[in-house]
Amino acid sequence: MKPPPFRYVRAGSLEDALSALASEGDEARLLAGGQSLIAMMNLRLVRPSALVDVNGVSELDYIRSDDATLTVGALTRLSAAEASQEIAGACPLMSEAIGHIAHRPIRNRGTVGGNLAHADPSSELPAVALAVDAQMVVQKYGAVRRVAADDFFVGALTTSMAPDEALTAIEVPRAPGGQGWSFMEVSPRKGDYALVGVAVTLSVEDDRCTACRVVYTGNGDRARRIPEAESAVVGEAAGASTFAAAGDAAGRHIEPNSDLHASGQYRRDIAAALTRRAVAQAAARCAQEG
Numbered sequence: 001m002k003p004p005p006f007r008y009v010r011a012g013s014l015e016d017a018l019s020a021l022a023s024e025g026d027e028a029r030l031l032a033g034g035q036s037l038i039a040m041m042n043l044r045l046v047r048p049s050a051l052v053d054v055n056g057v058s059e060l061d062y063i064r065s066d067d068a069t070l071t072v073g074a075l076t077r078l079s080a081a082e083a084s085q086e087i088a089g090a091c092p093l094m095s096e097a098i099g100h101i102a103h104r105p106i107r108n109r110g111t112v113g114g115n116l117a118h119a120d121p122s123s124e125l126p127a128v129a130l131a132v133d134a135q136m137v138v139q140k141y142g143a144v145r146r147v148a149a150d151d152f153f154v155g156a157l158t159t160s161m162a163p164d165e166a167l168t169a170i171e172v173p174r175a176p177g178g179q180g181w182s183f184m185e186v187s188p189r190k191g192d193y194a195l196v197g198v199a200v201t202l203s204v205e206d207d208r209c210t211a212c213r214v215v216y217t218g219n220g221d222r223a224r225r226i227p228e229a230e231s232a233v234v235g236e237a238a239g240a241s242t243f244a245a246a247g248d249a250a251g252r253h254i255e256p257n258s259d260l261h262a263s264g265q266y267r268r269d270i271a272a273a274l275t276r277r278a279v280a281q282a283a284a285r286c287a288q289e290g
């Protein structure tokens with residue numbers, strides 16, 4: 001299959017890319033790894049008038065961290081992020097989740113920014129972004145703004161970015177010492193998109209859970225927290241009955257779709273089991289880290 005015709009613009013710098021987005025009009029799209037965009041074009045699901053290729057924009061390909069923040073440039077390949085010791089130290093949840101994305105050849109081309117901007121409801125990284133309270137750095141020609149992950153993902157394959165804006169980086173607060181984490185999912189085959197996945201961050205002090213985020217992928221049109229699962233944990237003892245209560249709350253409050261891959265009820269049952277196990281794993285990691 002071949003894509004419909006489009007104008008090709010090769011950007012040599014971020015400024016080039018933003019200027020091209022500003023001048024090419026609303027139907028232009030950035031081309032990053034092309035792992036989702038080219039398939040969608042071949043299937044005629046999207047028909048961009050122009051592709052602005054950012055693969056030569058090396059200033060978007062970096063991983064940096066200091067005492068407070070981890071910053072990952074949008075053009076960082078998923079496999080580079082997966083192997084990064086800097087990410088493993090500052091945001092181990094991200095490292096763990098990336099290992100679940102697709103297959104290695106796709107991770108070798110696919111980018112962190114492309115994955116987040118694509119905003120697939122079954123994608124792992126949007127759930128991570130919500131779980132760690134990330135900020136998305138969004139730029140257009142002459143302007144930059146930061147958007148909380150909660151406000152960035154607005155629907156299936158839809159973000160709050162305007163057509164002339166690009167995601168240039170994701171900023172993640174460094175995981176506090178002693179914080180536990182877990183990412184778990186069930187997919188039909190290894191490398192497939194998940195039926196349901198859960199990202200958990202948890203803090204425990206004196207055997208009591210003091211903070212918790214529980215975020216789901218494969219639950220409706222975008223990654224979502226389930227506050228009822230979080231409040232079943234916060235303030236409670238870090239033990240089996242709390243983990244079970246979190247799972248029960250997730251099973252009651254998650255609202256997944258039914259489709260040809262699985263029924264909504266099956267996804268609810270998986271969410272309950274994964275939540276119980278993931279909160280337990282996060283608590284065990286708190287004990288190791290603390």
Ligand SMILES: Cc1cc2nc3c(=O)[nH]c(=O)nc-3n(C[C@H](O)[C@H](O)[C@H](O)COP(=O)(O)OP(=O)(O)OC[C@H]3O[C@@H](n4cnc5c(N)ncnc54)[C@H](O)[C@@H]3O)c2cc1C
Nearest residue numbers: 030032033034035036037102110111113114115117123167
């Ligand atoms: C067989 C297969 C299995 C997969 N399984 C999974 C999976 O399990 N989990 C998962 O999360 N993903 C999965 N993917 C998708 C894969 O992770 C892609 O890499 C990712 O979704 C898109 O990244 P990309 O860099 O290739 O972006 P592209 O395909 O180049 O772009 C995707 C979209 O994002 C836009 N875009 C790209 N970069 C930017 C930017 N910096 N700013 C603004 N917009 C931008 C593009 O214009 C386009 O609309 C799978 C893909 C395949 C082919």
